[in-house]
Amino acid sequence: MTRRISGSYIFLLLIEFLLLPKNEVASYRAVAIIHGVLTGSDSMDEISQRIQEKHPGTQVYNTVRYAGWSSLEPMWRQVEEIGNDILAIGAAYPEGINLLGYSQGGLLARAILQRFPQHNVKNFISLSSPQAGQYGTRFLHLIFPDLVCSTAFELFYSSVGQHTSVGNYWNDPHHQELYYKYSRFLPFVNNEKITSNTSTFKEGLTKLQRMVLIGGPDDGVITPWQSSQFGYYNVNETVVEMRDRDEYQNDLIGLKTLDKNKKLILHTVPGIPHFMWHKNMSIVDEFILPYLD
Ligand SMILES: *[C@@H]1O[C@H](CO)[C@@H](O)[C@H](O)[C@H]1NC(C)=O
Numbered sequence: 001m002t003r004r005i006s007g008s009y010i011f012l013l014l015i016e017f018l019l020l021p022k023n024e025v026a027s028y029r030a031v032a033i034i035h036g037v038l039t040g041s042d043s044m045d046e047i048s049q050r051i052q053e054k055h056p057g058t059q060v061y062n063t064v065r066y067a068g069w070s071s072l073e074p075m076w077r078q079v080e081e082i083g084n085d086i087l088a089i090g091a092a093y094p095e096g097i098n099l100l101g102y103s104q105g106g107l108l109a110r111a112i113l114q115r116f117p118q119h120n121v122k123n124f125i126s127l128s129s130p131q132a133g134q135y136g137t138r139f140l141h142l143i144f145p146d147l148v149c150s151t152a153f154e155l156f157y158s159s160v161g162q163h164t165s166v167g168n169y170w171n172d173p174h175h176q177e178l179y180y181k182y183s184r185f186l187p188f189v190n191n192e193k194i195t196s197n198t199s200t201f202k203e204g205l206t207k208l209q210r211m212v213l214i215g216g217p218d219d220g221v222i223t224p225w226q227s228s229q230f231g232y233y234n235v236n237e238t239v240v241e242m243r244d245r246d247e248y249q250n251d252l253i254g255l256k257t258l259d260k261n262k263k264l265i266l267h268t269v270p271g272i273p274h275f276m277w278h279k280n281m282s283i284v285d286e287f288i289l290p291y292l293d
């Protein structure tokens with residue numbers, strides 16, 4: 001008797017299962033997108049459209065905040081404002097959202113996850129972002145054509161320089177003592193400086209389902225390019241890969257934890273210049289869409 005009942009119950013479940021795809025549109029998590037420096041949301045239109053084309057029904061929130069010159073405003077200010085938007089978007093999707101940041105936008109996104117550890121972001125994708133900082137002429141000259149890399153620290157490691165986003169993540173391997181003394185942003189979000197925020201900064205990242213770090217050797221702007229995957233220069237300008245750095249070894253922000261749990265995914269793609277990552281749809285299809293479930 002009971003057998004027969006459970007048998008037909010299973011049958012009903014099966015019918016329901018088979019009918020499901022017809023009644024319910026495949027549902028993808030909403031995606032929030034943060035653009036790079038000196039551009040705005042329009043630079044991320046192609047990628048937004050591609051996501052919606054390949055994953056129909058996806059709600060995409062492509063921030064219009066801090067476009068153009070205002071993208072040079074201090075990192076913490078941008079983190080606060082865009083971060084509140086991300087929380088509001090997350091509140092509308094209790095099942096969680098995904099977050100994608102390109103270039104400076106990927107570093108802003110990472111800091112938002114740390115500053116607001118109550119977020120419900122599941123997958124975070126960092127598309128060629130200076131996660132470990134920046135020290136290179138090409139990038140510098142986009143914004144400050146007259147500055148020289150080796151002396152830029154004189155401007156950036158001052159209270160005036162710290163009023164720019166770039167100053168906030170300028171990481172001069174030859175002036176680390178000044179970096180630690182003046183930088184108001186990067187040593188804090190990297191938990192290299194211990195404060196009352198350190199543990200929540202870590203929590204905001206370790207709770208992720210996945211952290212995806214995309215970058216490559218032909219980037220040309222992010223310097224060293226390995227910064228897109230938390231690698232960085234040592235004092236001799238030799239690049240130390242993420243897994244060999246203290247940041248990872250001491251698990252300061254949870255990179256090691258994520259890695260051990262197979263939640264940290266690195267994609268190294270050669271042949272892609274910095275301004276193509278978000279314009280090359282095969283990058284989007286191959287390395288971004290698989291994480292937008
Ligand atoms: C901790 O974070 C909050 C929010 O960003 C900030 O106002 C505060 O100054 C931080 N505290 C320290 C000690 O850095």
Ligand SMILES: *[C@@H]1O[C@H](CO)[C@@H](O)[C@H](O)[C@H]1NC(C)=O
Binds near residue numbers: 235236238
């Ligand atoms: C940097 O180079 C100097 C001189 O070649 C060497 O003595 C030192 O060990 C190097 N430091 C690192 C961290 O590689």
Ligand SMILES: *[C@@H]1O[C@H](CO)[C@@H](O)[C@H](O)[C@H]1NC(C)=O
Binds near residue numbers: 280
């Ligand atoms: C786009 O990226 C792929 C790698 O995913 C590369 O093979 C291709 O050459 C790129 N196309 C352009 C136009 O850069």
